[in-house]
Every structure is written in structure tokens, then in C-alpha cells.
Amino acid sequence: MNLMISNSSGQPIYEQICSQIKQLIQSGGLAADEALPSIRLLAKDLRISVITTKRAYEELEREGYIYTVPGKGSFVARRNPELMREEQLRKIESLMEEIARLAPGCGLSNEDLMEMFSILHLEE
Amino acid sequence: MNAIELRGLTKSYQSFQLGPLDLTLPMGTILGLVGENGAGKSTTLKSILDLIRPDAGSVTVLGQTVPDAYPSLKEEIGVVLDELAIPGFLDAREVGKLMASAYSNWDEQVYQSYLAKLDLPSNKKYKDFSRGMKMKLALAAALSHHARLLILDEATSGLDPMVRQEILDILYDFCDEEHAILLSSHIVSDLEKICDYIAFLHKGRLVLVEEKDRLLERFGLLKCSEADLAALDPSAVLAKRVHHYGVEALVERDRMPAGLTVDAVNLEELIILLAKEK
Numbered sequence: 001m002n003l004m005i006s007n008s009s010g011q012p013i014y015e016q017i018c019s020q021i022k023q024l025i026q027s028g029g030l031a032a033d034e035a036l037p038s039i040r041l042l043a044k045d046l047r048i049s050v051i052t053t054k055r056a057y058e059e060l061e062r063e064g065y066i067y068t069v070p071g072k073g074s075f076v077a078r079r080n081p082e083l084m085r086e087e088q089l090r091k092i093e094s095l096m097e098e099i100a101r102l103a104p105g106c107g108l109s110n111e112d113l114m115e116m117f118s119i120l121h122l123e124e
Numbered sequence: 125m126n127a128i129e130l131r132g133l134t135k136s137y138q139s140f141q142l143g144p145l146d147l148t149l150p151m152g153t154i155l156g157l158v159g160e161n162g163a164g165k166s167t168t169l170k171s172i173l174d175l176i177r178p179d180a181g182s183v184t185v186l187g188q189t190v191p192d193a194y195p196s197l198k199e200e201i202g203v204v205l206d207e208l209a210i211p212g213f214l215d216a217r218e219v220g221k222l223m224a225s226a227y228s229n230w231d232e233q234v235y236q237s238y239l240a241k242l243d244l245p246s247n248k249k250y251k252d253f254s255r256g257m258k259m260k261l262a263l264a265a266a267l268s269h270h271a272r273l274l275i276l277d278e279a280t281s282g283l284d285p286m287v288r289q290e291i292l293d294i295l296y297d298f299c300d301e302e303h304a305i306l307l308s309s310h311i312v313s314d315l316e317k318i319c320d321y322i323a324f325l326h327k328g329r330l331v332l333v334e335e336k337d338r339l340l341e342r343f344g345l346l347k348c349s350e351a352d353l354a355a356l357d358p359s360a361v362l363a364k365r366v367h368h369y370g371v372e373a374l375v376e377r378d379r380m381p382a383g384l385t386v387d388a389v390n391l392e393e394l395i396i397l398l399a400k401e402k
């Protein structure tokens with residue numbers, strides 16, 4: 001499992017852990033029921049605070065990505081792939097709504113937006 | 125359980141008053157006490173170690189009340205102070221013997237493994253040690269009697285970055301659910317690396333006690349013009365530094381209007397800005 005924590009990105013460390021573990025789960029890098037490292041071990045390896053690590057795991061558990069068995073540790077929750085896709089779609093839709101809201105203010109037409117998107121996409 | 129609980133701790137000297145101080149160090153965590161020289165860090169540590177008696181307030185260490193819990197409590201606390209009282213003619217092996225007579229839980233095997241891990245010679249006289257070696261020896265001794273709480277006063281000051289990292293690594297490994305560490309330092313970058321909590325002492329008062337990461341999440345550095353700053357809610361601005369070309373302000377990120385760029389702040393900048401403001 002790869003986790004990259006940046007101190008200069010400005011993104012809170014617990015968020016970085018959460019989003020990277022979510023990505024690993026969604027991409028299949030972490031399988032259902034796979035054990036996650038213990039909070040103490042992860043904190044030690046990444047050289048970050050155990051309180052922050054605990055917060056990240058609590059957040060993941062609240063959102064249903066992982067579950068915890070007392071005395072055994074935390075594991076990847078079994079999730080419905082359909083549901084996960086649905087969640088991503090909703091997120092994309094809400095971002096698009098935001099774009100649609102902002103674009104008229106800058107005088108951007110639909111064609112301009114499409115062009116911007118394809119340029120950005122090529123650069124990636 | 126909490127490793128340390130200070131409630132209303134007060135100590136007055138002729139020209140200096142510490143406290144009243146409330147501070148909690150939960151088990152399994154590392155707390156860094158930061159502050160300028162003379163801020164009261166050592167006075168705080170000394171009252172925990174019963175080297176001075178506070179005028180008022182209570183000190184509880186590992187669930188036991190100070191000073192009643194001493195001398196048996198000393199077995200459970202490992203201490204590394206800035207100035208070390210080890211006779212110069214002793215070598216590391218003899219220091220071990222001396223410690224064995226002072227601590228009933230002394231574990232020679234653990235001590236030897238720390239000496240090896242920290243690359244300390246067992247037959248060189250203490251007076252011929254470099255400052256880095258002296259500190260490492262003190263740390264090895266403090267960790268070799270099964271202490272549950274480790275207290276370090278300026279343990280990393282005056283050491284080169286490699287030795288400091290070595291010491292921080294040892295501290296990382298020591299701290300688990302059964303152990304806790306309280307360390308004071310004015311090398312804020314060391315505290316930023318290792319601590320779960322930061323407590324900032326300034327002129328005898330606790331200005332701030334907070335989870336380190338929350339602190340760095342909550343605050344940021346805003347660089348803007350004086351006019352921009354004047355338009356902000358003053359209660360969201362903690363400190364500022366005005367220069368010829370604009371202002372640098374320590375602000376609460378969440379309360380900044382959209383469109384302003386707030387940079388991440390490191391602990392050192394944060395402490396310096398806060399200290400200037402108080």
C-alpha cells in the first residue's frame with residue numbers, strides 16, 4: 001500500500017490519508033476485508049501523529065469505507081461497486097453544476113468549456 | 125489514563141510567575157513544551173519531578189499525586205535534563221552500574237542494546253564524550269529502567285541534525301499506548317516532527333495547547349495589503365507583521381473570505397508571530 005503524505009500541500013494530513021485510502025479501495029488496490037495497518041504502526045511509519053491517524057481512520061469508518069474489530073484492527077469494508085460508481089457520478093455532476101454556474105460570468109460558451117476541457121485533458 | 129495532569133499549577137519567584145497552569149498529557153502521546161528562554165519550561169518540568177515545590181495547584185503523574193508518590197514514582201520516570209550530572213571519570217559501563225544502584229528496575233540488557241544502537245563506546249570516559257554522545261548516553265540511561273513516562277529538557281539542543289534525528293527515532297519507538305513523552309525544546313522544528321500536542325508557554329503563561337496537526341490546519345499565513353487586512357474580521361486575525369510592501373498575518377483559515385490565498389504556516393513561524401503579538 002502506497003501512501004504519500006505532503007507537508008507543504010496545504011491539505012490537512014488526515015484528509016490526505018483518507019482520500020488516498022479511499023482511492024486505493026475504489027481502484028481495487030485494497031481488497032474487501034483486507035487488514036489495514038494499525039493506527040500506531042501507520043503513524044510510526046509515516047512519521048505522523050497517532051492522533052491524526054486515528055482521526056483519519058474514524059473518518060473512513062464513518063463514511064463506511066472501513067470497519068473496526070475491537071482488539072483486531074481495521075479492515076476494508078465490503079462495498080457495492082455500483083454504489084461507489086454512483087457516488088463518483090454524483091460528485092462529477094455537482095462539479096459540473098458548479099462549472100455551469102460560473103461559466104456565464106466569464107462569458108464562456110459551451111464550446112469554450114469543451115475546448116478548455118480537452119486542452120486540460122491533453123496536458124494530463 | 126493521563127501520564128501528566130497539572131491543575132492550577134503556580135510558582136512565584138521574585139521577578140517571575142509561572143501559571144496558573146492547566147495541562148494534560150494523555151498516555152500514548154508526545155507533548156512538546158515550547159517557549160522562549162525563561163518562559164517557565166524548566167520550572168514546569170521541575171515541579172513534575174518534585175525538584176521544586178509549587179506554591180499552589182496540583183500535579184498528578186501516572187495517576188499518582190506529587191509529591192506524595194515520590195520517591196517510588198521516580199522509578200517510572202525517565203529523565204534527560206539539559207545539564208547532566210554524570211561524573212567525568214566514568215565510562216558508559218560504569219554509568220550503567222551507578223544507575224543500577226539508583227533504580228530497582230534497572231535492565232542492563234536493555235541498556236546494552238541502547239548503547240549498541242546509539243553507537244556508544246562502553247570504555248571511553250564520559251568527559252571525553254562529545255555533546256551528542258553525552259545526550260545519547262543520558263537517553264540510553266533514561267530508557268533502561270522500564271520508565272512509563274519520559275521527560276526531556278532541551279535534549280536535542282546543540283546537537284547536529286543527524287544525532288537529533290537518531291534521538292527522535294528512539295523517542296518514536298518508545299512511545300506506544302503504555303508510554304508517554306513530555307519534552308521541552310526551543311528547536312521548534314524537532315517538536316513539529318515528533319509531537320502529537322504542542323503547548324506554548326510565554327512569560328509563565330500557557331498561550332496555547334492544541335493537537336499539532338489541528339493547529340497547522342486551523343491557522344495559515346495570509347499575505348495581503350494593509351487595506352485588505354483592515355477589511356477582515358479582526359477576531360480572525362491572531363497576529364501580523366507589517367512591512368514596506370504589505371502585511372503578513374496569522375489568520376484562521378476557515379474564516380477568510382473566498383479568493384484570498386492563505387499559505388500553510390509552519391510551527392516555528394506560528395510561534396514567533398504569536399510570541400510577538402502577546
